[in-house]
Amino acid sequence: MRTVNPNLVTERRRQILEAALVCFREKGFHGASMSSICKKAKMSPGHLYHYFKSKNELIKAIVESDSAYHEEKLASLVEGGNTLETMLSCIDEIWQKDKDLDAVLYSEIMAEASRSPEAAAVIRQHEIRLRDRFAKVIAFGQDQGSIDRNVDALGFATVIIACVTGLRVADQADTQIDRDLATTAFATMVCRTLKPKP
Structure with a gap:
């Protein structure tokens, strides 16, 4: 069974949140899509949704x-x-x-x-x-x-x-x-x- 690295989880969450903050500021909450956040975070949608569902x-x-x-x-x-x-x-x-x-x-x-x-x-x-x-x-x-x-x-x-x-x-x-x-x-x-x- 694969163990989860808590430091990696924290880093991935930080990476996503930083990307979301940039997108929300640039495009507003409604204008910022999850796909644009994925692109900014350099992460696939499946990977991002593992951390944040919405x-x-x-x-x-x-x-x-x-x-x-x-x-x-x-x-x-x-x-x-x-x-x-x-x-x-x-x-x-x-x-x-x-x-x-x-x-x-x-x-x-x-x-x-x-x-x-x-x-x-x-x-x-x-x-x-x-x-x-x-x-x-x-x-x-x-x-x-x-x-x-x-x-x-x-x-x-x-x-x-x-x-x-x-x-x-x-x-x-x-x-x-x-x-x-x-x-x-x-x-x-x-x-x-x-x-x-x-």
Whole structure:
């Protein structure tokens, strides 16, 4: 019986996902066919379907990777002492392109979620995980005393994530956002809302 090399499986999956990301960005979710992804990955359809049965499975893998990436970044906010100060020191990162799932591709997947219940379920879980994780960071800061205890942690996490997503989409769509002005306004909003009241 042939044994499966886990390193080879991981490498093949990475190869396919990288090809899918390129195709989704170039042609959009609907415009990118599985055959075009096979061609970009330099892999036969039979080989590719061994790893991913559909474009929705590709979306799920991309979104799950993005969730893990963001959870790791959010976890780092509780490691630097004062949670609010650490959050404010990272505010410029709202303009950084994510490792895989950038704002434009995320918008594409969100649009697909409005048509596909399977894609919608993937996005829903991603959003819930991200909001819950960020709310825990805020709650940690509240217990620590660096964040106002009267702030609704989940409500604020929901609004901030929506703001960051909107800013990134507008920026990548080249809507002439002044990043410096937006960053200053965003930092002011976060500080005034979260800073403990005297």
